[in-house]
Amino acid sequence: MSEAIYLQLNQIFRDVLDNDDINLTADTTAADVQGWDSLAHINLMLAVERHFKVRFATTEIGSLSNVAELVSLLEAQI
Amino acid sequence: MGNGDDARQLSTHALDLTQLGQLARSMRRLTSLAPLTPFKLAILGSATVDFLIEPLVASGARYGLALEVFGSPFGQVMQQALDPHSDVMRFDANAVLLYLDYRFFKPPQEIGNPSSLQAAVDEAIEQTNSLRQSLRQSGATVIVTTMPPPPLPLFGHLDARVAGTGRAFAESYNTALIRSLSHTSDILLDAAALAATVGLATWHDAPQWLVAKIPFSMDCVPLFADHVSRIVASMMGKARKCLVLDLDNTLWGGVIGDDGLEGIEIGNGSATGEAHLELQRAALALRQRGIVLAVSSKNNDDVARKPFREHPDMLLREEHIAVFQANWQDKATNLVAIAKSLNIGVDALVFLDDNPAERALVRQALPQVAVCELPKDPALYPEVLMQAGYFEALAFSEEDRLRAGQYQSNGARAALEQAAADLSTYLHSLQMVIAFSPFDVIGQARIAQLINKSNQFNLTTRRYSETDIESIRNDPALFTLQARLTDRFGDNGMISVVICRPEGQHWSIDTWLMSCRVLKRHVELAVLDQIMAAASEKEVREVRGRYLPTEKNDLVRNHYEELGFTQICAHEDGTTEWRMNVAGYQAHDLPMVIKTSLRKAP
Numbered sequence: 001m002s003e004a005i006y007l008q009l010n011q012i013f014r015d016v017l018d019n020d021d022i023n024l025t026a027d028t029t030a031a032d033v034q035g036w037d038s039l040a041h042i043n044l045m046l047a048v049e050r051h052f053k054v055r056f057a058t059t060e061i062g063s064l065s066n067v068a069e070l071v072s073l074l075e076a077q078i
Numbered sequence: 079m080g081n082g083d084d085a086r087q088l089s090t091h092a093l094d095l096t097q098l099g100q101l102a103r104s105m106r107r108l109t110s111l112a113p114l115t116p117f118k119l120a121i122l123g124s125a126t127v128d129f130l131i132e133p134l135v136a137s138g139a140r141y142g143l144a145l146e147v148f149g150s151p152f153g154q155v156m157q158q159a160l161d162p163h164s165d166v167m168r169f170d171a172n173a174v175l176l177y178l179d180y181r182f183f184k185p186p187q188e189i190g191n192p193s194s195l196q197a198a199v200d201e202a203i204e205q206t207n208s209l210r211q212s213l214r215q216s217g218a219t220v221i222v223t224t225m226p227p228p229p230l231p232l233f234g235h236l237d238a239r240v241a242g243t244g245r246a247f248a249e250s251y252n253t254a255l256i257r258s259l260s261h262t263s264d265i266l267l268d269a270a271a272l273a274a275t276v277g278l279a280t281w282h283d284a285p286q287w288l289v290a291k292i293p294f295s296m297d298c299v300p301l302f303a304d305h306v307s308r309i310v311a312s313m314m315g316k317a318r319k320c321l322v323l324d325l326d327n328t329l330w331g332g333v334i335g336d337d338g339l340e341g342i343e344i345g346n347g348s349a350t351g352e353a354h355l356e357l358q359r360a361a362l363a364l365r366q367r368g369i370v371l372a373v374s375s376k377n378n379d380d381v382a383r384k385p386f387r388e389h390p391d392m393l394l395r396e397e398h399i400a401v402f403q404a405n406w407q408d409k410a411t412n413l414v415a416i417a418k419s420l421n422i423g424v425d426a427l428v429f430l431d432d433n434p435a436e437r438a439l440v441r442q443a444l445p446q447v448a449v450c451e452l453p454k455d456p457a458l459y460p461e462v463l464m465q466a467g468y469f470e471a472l473a474f475s476e477e478d479r480l481r482a483g484q485y486q487s488n489g490a491r492a493a494l495e496q497a498a499a500d501l502s503t504y505l506h507s508l509q510m511v512i513a514f515s516p517f518d519v520i521g522q523a524r525i526a527q528l529i530n531k532s533n534q535f536n537l538t539t540r541r542y543s544e545t546d547i548e549s550i551r552n553d554p555a556l557f558t559l560q561a562r563l564t565d566r567f568g569d570n571g572m573i574s575v576v577i578c579r580p581e582g583q584h585w586s587i588d589t590w591l592m593s594c595r596v597l598k599r600h601v602e603l604a605v606l607d608q609i610m611a612a613a614s615e616k617e618v619r620e621v622r623g624r625y626l627p628t629e630k631n632d633l634v635r636n637h638y639e640e641l642g643f644t645q646i647c648a649h650e651d652g653t654t655e656w657r658m659n660v661a662g663y664q665a666h667d668l669p670m671v672i673k674t675s676l677r678k679a680p
Binding site: 012015016018038039042043046047050055056057058061062 | 094095096099100103128129284285286288289290292296
């Protein structure tokens with residue numbers, strides 16, 4: 001299941017950030033991806049919420065430190 | 079086509095936030111956005127506004143604008159507006175959008191105290207006015223926004239009556255703001271009305287406010303950006319001026335040419351009839367505020383005008399229609415003729431038609447025309463038309479009030495010039511697949527229905543019962559043909575029926591009818607190819623056709639002539655007879671895929 005989530009997340013990140021070179025791994029952080037600033041973070045979270053039909057809590061959006069944490073948040077909800 | 083045209087065409091799709099962002103970034107990579115009109119827009123907000131920039135750039139293209147957008151940094155509204163050397167002042171904007179959230183202002187100090195409410199409103203308005211005044215000095219037009227009420231009730235229903243609640247504060251502020259506009263050149267963006275339309279529960283989003291100080295839900299950003307673009311477009315004279323209406327299944331339910339005056343649904347008595355009446359009411363209201371109305375319909379002129387003249391439930395009358403185009407030419411050509419006779423640009427037209435294929439043709443041939451994407455249900459037509467913002471205006475003048483009358487010309491007809499559209503490209507883009515087969519059991523009921531209902535594209539108007547059809551189907555001497563057509567918009571179902579009877583050395587076309595929905599798509603040529611191929615196979619020398627005139631089939635008076643038949647004779651009652659040699663007949667090169675299932679050998 002988590003492999004499928006990574007695949008979908010990767011596409012969302014590529015679309016939102018307009019960068020087809022993005023290859024997300026568990027350890028990827030905002031610092032590793034060009035353009036992943038605070039505004040892009042909001043856009044990313046919204047796109048992820050819309051795609052997976054979930055809503056993150058306010059504290060969750062602010063406290064993510066890498067992609068693995070995002071994936072486990074998603075796994076808990078879908 | 080310039081880059082700007084491409085961007086504009088992309089922007090007319092329904093785009094979500096991600097897609098708006100992608101389009102905006104693609105536009106930024108282009109060196110020129112001609113022929114879009116450049117416009118510099120600054121957004122000054124009490125909250126975060128960065129998230130509006132890309133959606134605005136992409137939405138502006140929809141209205142023919144190349145927007146350059148500056149967003150003020152968070153929390154700097156006062157500094158940016160009041161310092162003459164600030165970024166926003168140096169940006170040299172054509173317009174500044176001032177978005178002040180309810181959280182920006184000091185709320186009334188006491189609940190239930192009218193003078194406390196008044197003091198808070200006075201202070202808030204003064205604050206807003208000083209920002210407006212200062213921004214005006216930069217030379218930019220100021221766009222002010224009303225305040226959507228906060229989402230939370232205090233008492234509940236009583237909030238509206240108690241001075242000092244959030245609802246009462248927003249209401250009083252908005253009233254005072256709107257009143258203050260009359261002596262200025264500032265423009266209003268009614269954000270409170272927009273929030274009310276989508277609903278306050280949808281408009282506000284607490285997590286997004288807390289996480290990023292975004293003043294309203296990001297889900298509403300595409301809509302908000304579209305509304306800002308409408309206002310800017312209106313400032314630049316790009317608002318539409320004329321609404322072009324289709325008739326059958328748009329202004330009324332049914333097909334006037336087939337169903338007749340008694341058969342169409344309009345007015346009280348049926349839900350469908352009332353839905354179409356509501357659209358007429360909306361069109362009439364638009365006319366009263368100065369929008370010109372025109373008609374473009376595939377119909378015979380006298381047939382199309384009949385409901386306007388004779389149907390008691392019609393709201394729209396001929397005198398309301400400035401240009402009335404009922405003919406069998408493609409709609410793109412007619413739209414060009416309408417624009418020309420009104421002396422306005424094609425880009426001032428809005429086109430309303432229930433038929434997706436007509437909409438596709440106009441979008442492709444005339445991308446400057448606004449084409450309203452109508453849902454299936456006519457009950458939703460007025461809403462879709464009126465919410466689309468085609469006719470946004472900054473003022474309503476005496477001139478507007480009088481305009482409708484100036485165009486009053488009792489539905490004049492405009493002269494058509496050569497076809498405006500590249501029809502061949504369009505026809506190929508429809509991806510038509512036509513399937514021919516002889517009459518069969520499955521198709522029998524539908525064949526009988528068409529034979530007994532079709533009036534317009536019907537050469538002989540001979541009626542046969544289902545029992546008759548069954549014996550025709552089982553008669554090996556007769557040639558029968560049914561045609562079904564699909565295109566990229568879906569299945570059009572059975573669209574043509576033909577019966578040929580052998581008479582000596584030739585075949586006589588006893589029945590040939592077609593659905594008017596598929597006119598001008600070369601379907602009649604495909605049908606003729608089938609008839610001639612079958613005749614050739616049976617070693618028939620000649621195929622003969624006959625046109626029997628009725629009140630409703632004038633459309634096909636020249637059918638055989640246009641197909642290349644030679645006239646044999648004409649009778650006094652208007653009946654004409656035609657012939658074509660089978661030998662030497664050349665099949666046509668057609669813009670569709672043809673599938674044939676052959677008749678089994680008897």
